[in-house]
Amino acid sequence: MKVLVTGGAGFIGSHVAEYLIQYGHETVIVDNFQTGKKNFVPLQAKLIEMDINSPMLETVIALEKPEIVIHLAAQIDVAVSIKDPIYDAEQNIVATIRLLDYCQKYHVKKVIFSSSCAVYGETEDSSITESFPVNPLSFYGLSKATSEKYIQLTSTLQQLPYTILRYANVYGPRQSIIGEGGVVSVFFGKMLNGETPVIFGDGEQTRDFVYVKDVAQANLLAINKGDNEIINIGTDTKTSVNELLSKIMSISSVQIAPITMPAREGDIQHSRLDNTKAFTVLGWKPSFDIQTGLEETFSYYKVISEYQKGVD
Ligand SMILES: NC(=O)c1ccc[n+]([C@@H]2O[C@H](COP(=O)([O-])OP(=O)(O)OC[C@H]3O[C@@H](n4cnc5c(N)ncnc54)[C@H](O)[C@@H]3O)[C@@H](O)[C@H]2O)c1
Missing domain, CATH: 3.40.50.720 (NAD(P)-binding Rossmann-like Domain)
Structure with missing residues (x-):
């Protein structure tokens, strides 16, 4: 078509x-x-x-x-x-x-x-x-x-x-640092550049990260x-921002303690999507769990970061 x-x-x-x-x-x-x-x-x-x-x-x-x-x-x-x-x-x-x-x-x-x-x-x-x-x-x-x-x-x-x-919150290769799922690319960017990540609020807010x-x-x-x-x-699975950061630190093998800032206006506390209808109507269900998706995303950002360091 x-x-x-x-x-x-x-x-x-x-x-x-x-x-x-x-x-x-x-x-x-x-x-x-x-x-x-x-x-x-x-x-x-x-x-x-x-x-x-x-x-x-x-x-x-x-x-x-x-x-x-x-x-x-x-x-x-x-x-x-x-x-x-x-x-x-x-x-x-x-x-x-x-x-x-x-x-x-x-x-x-x-x-x-x-x-x-x-x-x-x-x-x-x-x-x-x-x-x-x-x-x-x-x-x-x-x-x-x-x-x-x-x-x-x-x-x-x-x-x-x-x-x-x-x-839900989409993440993966090519994401910019803005937008709803942008926290994944922001955290990977911080880890790869040796910078301190920022958590807005207490980090216990949860999101449904879909690859x-x-x-x-x-x-x-x-x-x-x-x-x-x-x-x-969505994946119908919740991950807190604190959990996400710890997964990202583990995948990138970098540990940097985050700083916290006040929660942002318009940010929601919890978000998780039931995906039953997606399966019954579209025959869709997620093929990537968060660990696999984050690992694939990290490989992408690592290549980009190494390329940029090579160019600088
Ligand atoms: N990323 C997420 O987590 C998420 C979650 C829910 C919904 N969405 C929706 O998915 C869609 C894609 O989002 P994304 O994350 O890929 O963002 P993105 O910014 O990477 O993609 C948007 C694209 O639209 C183009 N664009 C913007 N305004 C335009 C205009 N006026 N004319 C022509 N092109 C224009 C941009 O250049 C960009 O290529 C958006 O509608 C967004 O609201 C994204």
């Missing part, structure tokens, strides 16, 4: 593009390199450097005629969303509405949307199903929740099928399954 991936030069998008190509899909990427990188894009993908807010996006969709659109391009920084909610809404809500309009106009068969566990807001220290109330604590979470509603109403009014994937290759696989499965469904993509 022909698949257009917005944000395909980014952390998750580039892994999605790799899987698409591996499974024989013709892949077109639209990215403005806000945070993404040209060298993340697989050579076999067609790369169009463009802001998704550009009116030229309509021409791209009209000419490329993708059957599937996987929409990942977004402003992903919670802190930015709180500082500048208008910018966040333009990037995450208005750009999504425009994209949906083009998709229905040019007969795209399905939109797959990258949403987030941030839509749930504060939860108990328990596993959250998709029916848990949506009550975001940041404008980023609100922009994802609002986009979900636009996608659902567009589907009802204009028969544009969708699958909404609500990711990026598993997230890419979920997107691939959603091409043919899960029409008009909202689906959690």
